[in-house]
Amino acid sequence: MALVSVVVFGALLRPAPGTAETWTAASPVESAAWPREGQTSVLVEGLGGTGDLGSKGVQKPVPIASVTKVMTAYVVLRDHPLRSGEAGPDITVDREAANESFSGTESSVPVREGQRLSERQVLELVLIPSGNNIARMLARWDAGSQEAFVEKMNRAARDLGMRHTTYTGASGLEETTVSTSGDQLKLARQVMRDAAFRAVVAKTSTTVPGVSGIIRNTNTLLGTAGVIGLKTGSSTPAGGALMWAATAPDGNGNDRLVLGVVLHQQAGTSPWQGLQAALDNSRTLIEAVREWLSTVTSGTR
Template sequence: MARIDDAGRAVWSRMVVRCAAAATAAMIGIATIGQAEARPRRYGGYAPAYSAIVIDAKTGQTLHAEAADAHRFPASVTKVMTLYLLFEQIESGRFSLQSPLRVSAEAASQPPSKVGVRPGSTITVEEAIRALVTKSANDVAVVVAENISGSEEAFGQLMTRKARAIGMSRTTFRNASGLPDAEQVTTARDLATLGRAIQDHFPRYWRYFQTYSFAYRGVNHRNHNRLLGRVDGVDGIKTGYTRASGFNLLTSARRGDRQIVAVVMGGRTGGARDARMRQLVDVNFPRAYAGARTAPMIARASEPARPQTRIAVAAQVPVPGRR
């Protein structure tokens, strides 16, 4: 056997130390990777894309923004635009709060969340408003769409045109409810614009967004917005959730002479979303302007032409007791 001299032993020792260090580093790296992969697993691997924005409603200034212009799925916050267009129809005189809206089989067949409207029946405009605000009823969203535009597809086109008209430049709507559609996208900034627009243009109907519950056919439906009455100053407006979108929330809040509109998109849970919104509201209120409003009103387009298809659609749906 060859003999190792002192110099050889020194070289050998250095090699052993280096190999040991490399092995240790590799083990640490593997452990680190394992930990990084393990963290999402605590949430079942669920990590929807996050966005947020806070706007000073009096100045239009952005107080906070995170990925505010990135495309996201709106989920049921979509229904704010559905309500915007319904309010527009009331203001134009086409509908009153007591006008009956006819229910088609297509509308009644929508998946939950829903209030269970029946094919061939009617629901009043005011009932529809409350059902959309509190229960976030998908069946009622389609009822509204069909009674305004004749079909949900046509209504989606109207929604998109209206979005462009009020400055929602990165939003496309395909349905009235927010049910999953890969082409129905928006941004946190666009939703904040919608929240400001519906307040600017329809202040007389803003009270509906403060509805805590709504009774329909003997069932009481609570508002999904858990910040109402729990966070100082919050006075609306709408939650949303699909698996693809995560938990979304468009919020308006007033404290004293300050007012903000805020959006959180992509919460992992409803509780996490609400906690983040509460934090954004509390942190940004002191930065909001307390003086007179300086921001212009959100631009408002001319009233859309009244569709001629509504009567035909209504005629296709029989009313019980009539022939």
């Protein structure tokens, strides 16, 4: 998953990485709508500089948990593109992924050795229920080993200008995988240009043959406030994290794509508490952005 003069109600002064942000008295979106902790970055596509709503919070690298899987999917789809509706090549579940199916310490999806799944199905298991074992399996399938895949992830980050990002695994389990909201927003813009990726992250649930039951998306904002994606993350070191995408009409009735990243919400608490904070705070911010965007009319097209 592009970007004119408009009525401007103020702007955020963007901070240098590692410094606190500065706000003008009349930002386009009231500061009260932004999360009070962690870091957040937001962009409205199609509005040029006015659509860059800036960042709030110190832009220093922090653990991002399963938001990592967005880069995993990006690299795989770059190496193995899928056309609209295409299932892609089959991937055979290896012993390692099967053995990791029932972990009590991380998010996993139950699969059996030798099971064959399409690339699209595997991407769904990575991005919808956030299966760590499946993300690592996908990395091995793509690059031969998770270590080789991580090198690809870091090269891709550098190519996208993500200067404050380091990946150390394909799943996000490692707290040494760190980034900033501004860096992850760059990735969000890029990956949402891929139709296959957009189709997967927009699903509130899915079913995969051989995987029991209905698989629910961890992003419970889907289908509310125009939300059409993207990816959750949570752990005690990372707190709650959410990369989100939503559509919203501007004052002329044109639908705009709004992208945001919220990181480090209630870090140090339980993963559930952190994730709930990320979801709740993102919902408040998305609704405020949508309200502001509805007033933007002059010069848009």
